[in-house]
Amino acid sequence: MLTIKFIQENKDFVIDRLSVKKFDGKERIEKIIELDNERKNTQFQLDQKLAQLNTISKEIGSLFQAGKTVEANNARQKTSDLKDEIKVFEQNLAEIEKKITSILVQIPNIPHTSVPIGRGAEDNPIIRSGGIIPQAGSKKFPHWELTDKYKIIDFELGNKLTGAGFPVYKGKGAKLQRALINFFLDEAGKEGYMEVQPPILVNEDSGFGTGQLPDKEGQMYHVGIDNLYLIPTAEVPVTNIYRDVLLNAKDFPVKNTAYTPCFRREAGSYGKDVRGLNRLHQFDKVEIVRLEHPSNSYDALEQMVNYVESLVKKLELPYRIVLLCGGDMGFTSAKTYDFEVYSAGQDKWLEVSSVSNFESYQSNRLKLRFKEDSEKKTQFAHTLNGSALALPRIVAALLENNQTEKGIEIPEILRKYTGFDIID
RNA sequence: GGAAAGAUGGCAGAGUGGUCUAAUGCGGCGGUCUUGAAAACCGUUGGGUGUAACAGCCCCGGGGGUUCGAAUCCCUCUCUUUCCGCCA
Numbered sequence: 001m002l003t004i005k006f007i008q009e010n011k012d013f014v015i016d017r018l019s020v021k022k023f024d025g026k027e028r029i030e031k032i033i034e035l036d037n038e039r040k041n042t043q044f045q046l047d048q049k050l051a052q053l054n055t056i057s058k059e060i061g062s063l064f065q066a067g068k069t070v071e072a073n074n075a076r077q078k079t080s081d082l083k084d085e086i087k088v089f090e091q092n093l094a095e096i097e098k099k100i101t102s103i104l105v106q107i108p109n110i111p112h113t114s115v116p117i118g119r120g121a122e123d124n125p126i127i128r129s130g131g132i133i134p135q136a137g138s139k140k141f142p143h144w145e146l147t148d149k150y151k152i153i154d155f156e157l158g159n160k161l162t163g164a165g166f167p168v169y170k171g172k173g174a175k176l177q178r179a180l181i182n183f184f185l186d187e188a189g190k191e192g193y194m195e196v197q198p199p200i201l202v203n204e205d206s207g208f209g210t211g212q213l214p215d216k217e218g219q220m221y222h223v224g225i226d227n228l229y230l231i232p233t234a235e236v237p238v239t240n241i242y243r244d245v246l247l248n249a250k251d252f253p254v255k256n257t258a259y260t261p262c263f264r265r266e267a268g269s270y271g272k273d274v275r276g277l278n279r280l281h282q283f284d285k286v287e288i289v290r291l292e293h294p295s296n297s298y299d300a301l302e303q304m305v306n307y308v309e310s311l312v313k314k315l316e317l318p319y320r321i322v323l324l325c326g327g328d329m330g331f332t333s334a335k336t337y338d339f340e341v342y343s344a345g346q347d348k349w350l351e352v353s354s355v356s357n358f359e360s361y362q363s364n365r366l367k368l369r370f371k372e373d374s375e376k377k378t379q380f381a382h383t384l385n386g387s388a389l390a391l392p393r394i395v396a397a398l399l400e401n402n403q404t405e406k407g408i409e410i411p412e413i414l415r416k417y418t419g420f421d422i423i424d
Numbered sequence: 425g426g427a428a429a430g431a432u433g434g435c436a437g438a439g440u441g442g443u444c445u446a447a448u449g450c451g452g453c454g455g456u457c458u459u460g461a462a463a464a465c466c467g468u469u470g471g472g473u474g475u476a477a478c479a480g481c482c483c484c485g486g487g488g489g490u491u492c493g494a495a496u497c498c499c500u501c502u503c504u505u506u507c508c509g510c511c512a
Contacts, residue, residue, distance in 0.1 A: 047481040057493040061442040
């Protein structure tokens with residue numbers, strides 16, 4: 001979430017930038033400023049009362065030790081009013097703080113000044129593209145027909161075991177999954193990301209830290225009996241490794257990567273887009289997470305985009321990189337690039353990665369700070385992350401683009417991971 | 425799942441109701457000495473809030489309570505360790 005200090009000092013700027021995200025924040029911003037002033041005032045009065053009580057208590061202590069019991073007991077009488085007043089201030093303060101937080105978590109991150117204005121996906125500028133879109137010659141089948149034909153992914157079986165959106169990968173289909181995961185992790189390792197294997201269930205604090213809770217609760221599967229959530233992305237556990245951590249400026253960059261299954265309820269999604277591998281409840285993803293000094297986070301974002309680009313190039317997929325406009329951005333992000341690959345069987349661009357800079361929006365929630373050697377004050381670190389990459393749509397594109405009469409050709413780079421050249 | 429013990433500063437560890445604004449040791453930082461280093465000695469050493477800067481206030485696992493006063497007593501939750509049970 002945004003810091004109150006920043007809101008206090010940049011009120012009009014914040015309101016203006018929020019409007020780029022199609023968020024009308026004027027009323028809430030003004031309310032927060034008002035409440036924060038009230039908070040300071042209440043805190044000050046409470047502190048004064050506490051100071052008085054501390055003084056009296058010390059006096060009573062020394063009176064008792066000096067054996068002056070009568071005076072001590074007299075002094076004790078005086079504290080009762082003081083304690084009542086303290087109680088009132090404490091209650092008021094708690095109420096004000098609760099109100100502030102409840103409004104603050106409703107306010108999205110403000111987009112970076114380089115984010116274009118726009119309403120939705122149709123307004124996202126294409127930054128770069130590459131690869132060769134297969135020419136329409138022979139008929140290209142959608143992947144759900146290919147997975148059936150070669151018996152590599154069984155959607156019906158998943159329905160039986162769990163429900164829609166939980167496919168079973170079989171034979172070369174399963175091996176392809178494993179190959180992609182290993183390929184992505186190896187590449188991330190070469191790029192300097194340390195591999196971690198986090199839990200895939202997280203607690204409420206973690207969900208809050210990265211911004212899934214409280215608002216997007218319905219997007220996550222919840223294990224009620226233990227009050228834990230299945231992660232929608234490795235971003236959640238990996239970023240929360242650094243919750244309540246105080247780093248040194250020298251520690252940057254901190255680079256982690258993780259493979260995890262991801263679970264999303266996708267409540268409200270239905271229709272054509274959910275066919276086959278396009279939208280699943282459980283899928284595999286390798287994520288990269290990076291912590292940065294604020295002065296370097298936008299360079300880091302470009303580096304991450306270049307890295308993800310290198311992956312789709314190595315997989316020989318036709319791709320394009322779009323910069324999300326204000327209206328299409330996520331709640332917590334300050335700037336996001338999406339990667340889309342072209343999938344010939346559906347004649348569609350499929351989103352396979354989203355790379356974002358959250359600036360200090362997450363670290364404020366996480367209390368993820370750092371300190372310069374020369375300075376006493378701590379600052380919030382910047383957090384960034386990106387998919388590198390999400391598997392299902394990569395698999396869909398590979399199947400649809402690489403289909404031939406003989407079968408599905410595996411890209412050169414993956415062959416040492418799969419152990420086979422063709423799915424037939 | 426049952427029983428017991430425990431959770432204190434970067435680490436180790438004392439403190440069981442009133443100079444605890446937490447002893448001591450290690451580590452870190454600065455200095456003296458030295459050609460340089462080590463050793464020794466001296467000093468220093470967290471976070472939050474707040475302020476122009478001080479002051480003040482809060483933090484001894486989390487939350488609540490008792491008391492004029494809580495690291496210390498009570499309740500509760502979480503976690504750790506040991507033993508038992510179960511078990512990949």
